[in-house]
Amino acid sequence: MVSFTVTHTDGAARRGVLELPHGRVDTPQFMPVGTVGSVKALAPDDLDRIGAQIVLGNTYHLLLRPGPELIAEMGGLHRFMSWPRPILTDSGGFQVYSLAEQRKISEEGALFRSHLDGSKHLLTPERAVQVQQKLGPDVLMCFDECPPAHASRKEHEEAVARTTRWAVRCQEEWRKDQSGALFGIVQGGLERDLRERHAAEIAALDFPGNALGGFSVGEDPRQTWDGVAHAAPLLPAHKPRYLMGVGTPEDLLRCVLSGVDLFDCVLPTRVARNGLLFTRGGRLQIKAARYAKDPRPADPGCRCYTCRTFTRAYLRHLFAVQELLAFRLNSLHNLTFYIDLMSGLRAAIEAGGARNYMERILESFREGPD
Amino acid sequence: MVSFTVTHTDGAARRGVLELPHGRVDTPQFMPVGTVGSVKALAPDDLDRIGAQIVLGNTYHLLLRPGPELIAEMGGLHRFMSWPRPILTDSGGFQVYSLAEQRKISEEGALFRSHLDGSKHLLTPERAVQVQQKLGPDVLMCFDECPPAHASRKEHEEAVARTTRWAVRCQEEWRKDQSGALFGIVQGGLERDLRERHAAEIAALDFPGNALGGFSVGEDPRQTWDGVAHAAPLLPAHKPRYLMGVGTPEDLLRCVLSGVDLFDCVLPTRVARNGLLFTRGGRLQIKAARYAKDPRPADPGCRCYTCRTFTRAYLRHLFAVQELLAFRLNSLHNLTFYIDLMSGLRAAIEAGGARNYMERILESFREGPD
Secondary structure (H helix, E strand, O other), X not given: OOEEEEEEEEOXXXXXXXXXXXXXXXXXXXXXXXXXXXXXXXXXHHHHHHOOOOEEEOHHHHHHOOOHHHHHHOOOHHHHHOOOOOEEEXXXXXXXXXXXXXXXXXXXXXXXXXXXXXXXXXXXXXHHHHHHHHHOOOEEEOOOOOOOOOOOHHHHHHHHHHHHHHHHHHHHHHHHHOOOEEEEEEOOOOOHHHHHHHHHHHHHOOOOOEEEOOOOOOOXXXXXXXXXXXXXXXXXXXXXXXXOOOOOHHHHHHHHHOOOOEEEOOHHHHHHHOOEEEEOOEEEEOOOHHHOOOOOOOOOOOOOHHHHHOOHHHHHHHHHOOOHHHHHHHHHHHHHHHHHHHHHHHHHHHOOOHHHHHHHHHHHHHHOOO | OOEEEEEEEEOOEEEEEEEEOOEEEEEOEEEOEEOOOOOOOOOHHHHHHHOXXXXXXXXXXXXXXXXXXXXXXXXXXXXXXXXXXXXXXXXXXXXXXXXXXEEEEOOOOEEEEOOOOOOEEEEOHHHHHHHHHHHOOOEEEOOOOOOOOOOOHHHHHHHHHHHHHHHHHHHHHHHHHOOOEEEEEEOOOXXXXXXXXXXXXXXHOOOOOEEEOOOOOXXXXXXXXXXXHHHHHHOOOOOOEXXXXXXXXXXXXXXXXXXOOEEEOOHHHHHHHOOEEEEOOEEEEOOOHHHOOOOOOOOOOOOOHHHHHOOHHHHHHHHHOOOHHHHXXXXXXXXXXXXXXXXXXXXXXXXXXXXHHHHHHHHHHHHOOO
């Protein structure tokens, strides 16, 4: 149902192939986030042209609107959003902690109110698996407890222990239906001994893939990189390793070099809607006056529709007047940048040059765009 | 530079071919409106796939942002927005009347303040032609005075007289540079004798094409249809006839049968962004609860990407959560509907069945969607 093969290694970095029911995912890979059933501003044919191999769906958002029952009735999330390739859904845990109101966490699960209309919902490990199975993704995630980075050691200890107990319950629930591949999640914040203990506990449950949660939740980027460099190798080497909710191009480069295979983040699409473009020359704020008459593409080295078709001057104009097209064109570009960053990393790992590749890109990022 | 050939007639309806510097336009034809340099929510490749042959640019909006000098410096509007096919620009007159603040009309022209930032601008017949020539469209329009439908007869008389004097000045200004084809505009509201007199005056100026302004500016649709049925045949038969800013699918059907060749209107894209879809079965409000689990395309008879790819259930969900994708998918569909309505009319005129075609469509519209 799910197979993962590491075809090349380069230091801790791995190049692999993840076979899922809806297709092949080359790793390392970035997953665009389709929050409420669409990757914001983009259609499936856009994603296809970008070269996205897998997208993420948010259980929390889809639970609230339009609801898992409706999606199941419409044939599952793939058919509902007309995306025929792999989908991974999160468990909703992170949004319960970051978005929901009046949440009450108990051993049973999380009782919370919707951030939209205040309606009351209960997510337990069992319910999180059931909801995800209704959505019908290729990969579903265990329901976990996600304390912020600045939580106390005691809170992290309790979250880790509870996340293990919940992982066992998720696995038991999953066994009833066995649809999709259930991945485990390792928490522990920046506490190395907790990460080690938890990684061992989750590994023992023998999930077909494992994730690192609780990074990029308020700590400094260097702490993220160090934490991931320590934690990623703790996850079983023959299974895919997924770093949840991270991050910037720099984050991706560094964490691939630490052995991470899968990433997701709203960052490239969110900042695109705010006019920030990632380019081979670094970050480009398209609203800057100096681009008003710039006849060059946003990133002359980019293959995307936006860069092949439009000037910085036009993109600046669209953003300045807040035309809807700006959001799509900027999102298309940033996601292409992310997808191509990962394919560049895969080629570099195959050639044994991952570190050089990373350093070359970080260097050009420091210079900034022309 | 511009040639127009009527290849078939069917009653007053005409099927023709308009050759413009940037390509061929089959008439009758609908022109999507690219207000501020983009057809809202759509990219040029979308328009190409829809089959749009010509788009309209708004001089008023482009004058304010990003300004004609910038567009000229970037190679003109075609290159700026990456639309290689024909473009028609209006003169800004209508928006000065409908959008601008503190407008002061004199024989010289219109002094007004921007609806965006209150900045002061002067549009004279000469300046309107100069601005349009900077944009570099295939067709530019004379600067006219546009009283609302409920204006007094005296106001209409004065507007007509002034619009003729301004048309002469536009033509003189145009002769200096001679780029693009300058079309004349006939005003006169619903006053038939004024329309007749003005049509004769504008025809005498021998523009390569002529337009009807001052329809669909507050009057009842039947009055529009009757007025156009009277006024369209007054325009020279061997030149293209353009009905400005009209309208609904019903308007288009009826006015093609009265001999109109070109249309533009923000309606299909504007209502799309509000969730109204035009279908072969009539108007479909996608937010209606009854579509929540409807597995059918919005319009089963439609060839557009939206209808080939997504269910009503999904479109309803996207609109309910106000995802950006909703605006694009709905706009794609409505414009495809308009473009195909016109190609159906062209085929019907060729076959001598325009009236039957109109009546069949109006009938299905009355029934409403399933």
